Amino acid sequence: SQQGEEDPQALSIQEGENATMNCSYKTSINNLQWYRQNSGRGLVHLILIRSNEREKHSGRLRVTLDTSKKSSSLLITASRAADTASYFCATVNSGNTPLVFGKGTRLSVIA
Amino acid sequence: SQTIHQWPATLVQPVGSPLSLECTVEGTSNPNLYWYRQAAGRGLQLLFYSVGIGQISSEVPQNLSASRPQDRQFILSSKKLLLSDSGFYLCAWSAGTNNQPQHFGDGTRLSIL
Numbered sequence: 001s002q003q004g005e006e007d008p009q010a011l012s013i014q015e016g017e018n019a020t021m022n023c024s025y026k027t028s029i030n031n032l033q034w035y036r037q038n039s040g041r042g043l044v045h046l047i048l049i050r051s052n053e054r055e056k057h058s059g060r061l062r063v064t065l066d067t068s069k070k071s072s073s074l075l076i077t078a079s080r081a082a083d084t085a086s087y088f089c090a091t092v093n094s095g096n097t098p099l100v101f102g103k104g105t106r107l108s109v110i111a
Numbered sequence: 112s113q114t115i116h117q118w119p120a121t122l123v124q125p126v127g128s129p130l131s132l133e134c135t136v137e138g139t140s141n142p143n144l145y146w147y148r149q150a151a152g153r154g155l156q157l158l159f160y161s162v163g164i165g166q167i168s169s170e171v172p173q174n175l176s177a178s179r180p181q182d183r184q185f186i187l188s189s190k191k192l193l194l195s196d197s198g199f200y201l202c203a204w205s206a207g208t209n210n211q212p213q214h215f216g217d218g219t220r221l222s223i224l
Contacts, residue, residue, distance in 0.1 A: 030210060031210055033212060033213075035213075040199075040218070040220070041217055041218065042117075042201055042203075042215030042216050042217045042218050043155075043201070043203075043213075043215045044215070045212035045213065045214065048210075048212055088154060088155070092210060098143075098145065098157055098160050098170075099157070099213060100157070101147075101154045101155040101157075102154050103153055103154040104153075104154055106152075
């Protein structure tokens with residue numbers, strides 16, 4: 001079963017703009033993770049945010065977590081063409097079961 | 112540093128044929144290991160995971176099985192492939208508990224004819 005649902009399903013922006021992707025989930029979580037997948041490749045881990053954290057940064061990436069709304073967002077600032085990929089959120093629920101992935105957001109950054 | 116190897120990269124098999132996909136991890140001990148399937152344009156479906164040698168948990172009833180004969184080796188198998196087994200298969204590992212990030216191989220594109 002899928003826990004996280006990303007929104008939007010697809011996003012197209014110009015290079016230099018910011019990209020925001022959202023993730024909603026249904027049950028209490030232990031942590032939430034964001035991954036990136038280039039076409040035809042494996043996933044690459046970006047950021048892990050724990051349930052007691054509200055915001056984390058890594059380079060041009062900013063992740064927020066609102067456990068009261070059961071939602072998270074991934075912000076990519078000053079996007080580049082190389083950021084074109086699919087982005088997935090994944091959750092570990094409070095029962096500590098394996099990661100459950102959403103269906104992803106396809107991001108296209110146009111040069 | 113840790114690395115994960117998954118092969119082959121692509122595979123075309125006839126319906127009814129057997130399957131064996133192999134995944135190995137280097138540079139770490141006692142990893143958690145995972146097999147996922149990804150349909151075109153979709154998210155990842157967890158098929159199997161393993162927390163130790165010989166320990167396999169199946170998430171979805173299906174035509175596939177998994178084995179972990181060695182600490183850092185994870186094998187996905189089928190005795191008779193179905194058309195519905197087509198997809199992109201990904202192996203991943205994580206350290207210790209499920210609270211750690213997962214690290215993925217480059218996947219196997221399986222086409223059933």
